[in-house]
Amino acid sequence: MRTKFLLSILFFIPVLIFQITLVQFITWNAITPNFILILLVFYSILYGQLYGTVLGFVYGLLFDLITGGLLGSAMLSSTLAGFIAGYFSNENKRHINLKPFNFGLIVLLCSITASIIFSIFSTIDFNKNIISSLFEEGLLPGLYTSIVALIIIYFYPRRKLLES
């Protein structure tokens, strides 16, 4: 358990570097995919809800500290995203949920939730129309993240996935 957790933290570092340095090149109209969330959802499905919730909290904490953002905003959103993703960590259905389409939908659900919560605490402008704000800050990044997740999981080796 401890090795698994350390490994997931270890994987987090390159993904975080990628997220804060290189993701700008695939940004579309200021909408960025959240690679950290994809990793979190993946581990949550793989290792369960409790694991996902705690990992989400740790990922969020590190993200907030390292990026210098509002401490707690990513913590809260990632914790909830990990918790939601953990619902799909049924032992019998795990391999089904890690199939590209299912995984994409789970990432979409988690990403929308995380984006909305994150934006409520950090970026959302309440003077604007709340519906359009939620659409821009929540749905669009969620959609973009899920498309990216779908592509990643599609090219992820199946054997490795089944082994894990």
Place this chain on the structure above:
Amino acid sequence: MLKIFYSFWYKFKEYIVLIILILASLFALSNNNNASVKNVRTIAFSSFALFSSLISDVTSSTLIKNENGKLRRLNAELMLQVNLLRKYGIENQELKRLLALKDTTSFPLISASVVSKSLNTASNTFTLNSGKIDGVKPGMPVINDLGFIGIVYSVSDNYSMIRTLRNVDLRIRVKDERSRVDAILKWDGDDLILTNIPKTSDIKIGDRIVSSELSTIVPLPIPIGYITSINNMSTDIFNRVKIKSFSNLTSVENLFIIKMVKSVQMNKLELNFFEKENSAN
């Protein structure tokens, strides 16, 4: 009791952990301005910045390379635009000065533009886009807003050729505007020179030189230039005086031809320099 607690934990551990972590997050949110939180954040941020700066250095150098290319292109385009605007500005100023000159002079003027320039050091000539149709005749003086430029040398229907001040074949009678000393102006291939000025004459550096009324070619005082140096040659009875023209002949573009109709009788009497030269040729 412990059993109940254990079973409760076993049943709801995910929710309990979730609630604890959410509370921790909210606590962190409410303590953002805390000094210790700020310190921790600064340490984490600065230590991780080393890694991210390495990657961003690589990516930014690629970006800078692309940006440099774009900026160089933009720079070249802007340079062309600036050049064009500068040219328009100079033309505008020149035309304004010419318009002012046209309004103040009492002589009829024919406006003309320089079509081509032969910038030969010995025999500098310009071709103008005004000719016989416009009333241009050989021997007419050509000026711009700054002063004398040259003399019309040959004329076709639409064009005319002028000998400028920098032409060894052009010699005109000039005078010192201050002391009224007369002299002959010529181009020696390097400088504009005043000849036939005795050493005793009252001339000084900086004196303005204008065409003399005694001239058969330009019988009205048109500014030509100013004295830049006076060489006293011990072996000669005349001074060698250099002058600098007011007009810059290399950059001049728009000119006026003074439509002067000289007296035929006077021409015959004084043997006009120009006609004399033509008949000699």
